[in-house]
Amino acid sequence: MNIFRKIFAVLVLLCATSAQAEMMQGMGYKLLNPPQPTSKGSKVEVLEFFFYGCSHCYHLHGPLTVWENEKNKQNLKGISLEYVPVVFNPAWEPMARTFYALEFMGQRERLHNDLFEAWNVFNTDLSDEAKIAAFVVKRGVDKAKFSAAYNSFSVESRVNRANQMVRSYGIRGTPTIVVDGKYLISGLQPDETVRVLKEVIEIARRERGIR
Numbered sequence: 001m002n003i004f005r006k007i008f009a010v011l012v013l014l015c016a017t018s019a020q021a022e023m024m025q026g027m028g029y030k031l032l033n034p035p036q037p038t039s040k041g042s043k044v045e046v047l048e049f050f051f052y053g054c055s056h057c058y059h060l061h062g063p064l065t066v067w068e069n070e071k072n073k074q075n076l077k078g079i080s081l082e083y084v085p086v087v088f089n090p091a092w093e094p095m096a097r098t099f100y101a102l103e104f105m106g107q108r109e110r111l112h113n114d115l116f117e118a119w120n121v122f123n124t125d126l127s128d129e130a131k132i133a134a135f136v137v138k139r140g141v142d143k144a145k146f147s148a149a150y151n152s153f154s155v156e157s158r159v160n161r162a163n164q165m166v167r168s169y170g171i172r173g174t175p176t177i178v179v180d181g182k183y184l185i186s187g188l189q190p191d192e193t194v195r196v197l198k199e200v201i202e203i204a205r206r207e208r209g210i211r
Helices: 002-026 055-073 090-105 108-120 129-137 143-150 153-169 190-208
Strands: 044-050 079-085 176-179 183-186
Touching: 044 055, 044 153, 044 190, 055 079, 055 108, 055 190, 079 090, 079 153, 090 108, 090 129, 090 143, 090 153, 129 143, 143 153, 176 190, 183 190
Parallel strands: 044 079
Antiparallel strands: 044 176, 176 183
């Protein structure tokens, strides 16, 4: 009899867990299983997995930038936003290298919007290092320094780390946002994505005891 009670208890727990997952998904996000460790200490970590050539990432870029600017103006403490370039196939790797090379040079934030527009508005060919170098040089980036960074061991390591994160987090499409290694947001319209992001951040802040 005790064995049947234990089996019943396990089934109830599994059903409850499944129902919770469906409820979370119905609210615009789902729980990662297993959760992933965060790297920002006491801060709520927000990761956006993206590709510059992804039209959905481009449409989210505007609303997400507005949210980021509002966050900075309101001086909301304990929130860290990090972008993770995704390489789903070899053709995407040059842009991942570009992202980290520009970040290393302190130019990523300045050219982030230009790169999105180049792909999604002007259909600029940025398929290899030479074309990308020509593009960033026109925007004031030193060609030799960019090439050195693009081909550096540091950038290689960061691209490899991004690839590992994509696998660990189970990222299947872009854009995907992950909050605090637990909450995954994907497949929503841009404004809805930002709305859910704000709600999930508040959940994470409460969990961490951040006011």
